[in-house]
Amino acid sequence: MRLLRTLTLLLGLFSPLAMAAAQYQVEVIFFRQAGEVIPASQPAPEDWAAGSQQLPAGSERGTALNGEAAKLIPANGYQVLLHQAWAQDIGASPLKISLSSGNQVFGHYPIEGTLALSQERWIDVQANLWINQFDADGVVSGSEQLKQTTRLQPGKLTYIDHGSLGLLIRVSPL
Numbered sequence: 001m002r003l004l005r006t007l008t009l010l011l012g013l014f015s016p017l018a019m020a021a022a023q024y025q026v027e028v029i030f031f032r033q034a035g036e037v038i039p040a041s042q043p044a045p046e047d048w049a050a051g052s053q054q055l056p057a058g059s060e061r062g063t064a065l066n067g068e069a070a071k072l073i074p075a076n077g078y079q080v081l082l083h084q085a086w087a088q089d090i091g092a093s094p095l096k097i098s099l100s101s102g103n104q105v106f107g108h109y110p111i112e113g114t115l116a117l118s119q120e121r122w123i124d125v126q127a128n129l130w131i132n133q134f135d136a137d138g139v140v141s142g143s144e145q146l147k148q149t150t151r152l153q154p155g156k157l158t159y160i161d162h163g164s165l166g167l168l169i170r171v172s173p174l
Contacts, residue, residue: 021091025061028084029069029168030129034077038163040145044108044130052096052114061085068168081131082111087174094118105138123152123171127160
């Protein structure tokens, strides 16, 4: 009986540590697939990055999915739009990170969006990524959007398919 109480006490002491944020390497490859482009019904909103954080300086990491990215070439019907890796703490509360690529025009980028990551038992990801087209005045005239929520296993490469767009993501413990 004493052993059971001691074990229960120890589990109670360590359970907050289990819920604490852990550091991971996040790597994404956002790409266009062959076929008809499926435009979003609305262009990317002005507040596309609302509630998100930019990647902290020094969090960028070298990419490890270079072999997978090398297969996503136009000859195979693909175009890589964004390939990026960074270190990030992931805990029970979602942390939304803004991503972008290309030159900013009036608050928008050719490639922009957010990833929100959280973890309890599995890692949950909410991806909301845009590909923007600009008119001659630099105003967003049209967009494509990948918006999807899914559950990941740490360290496993996951493919998110969304019409004419795709996302490869791997979240690995550091």
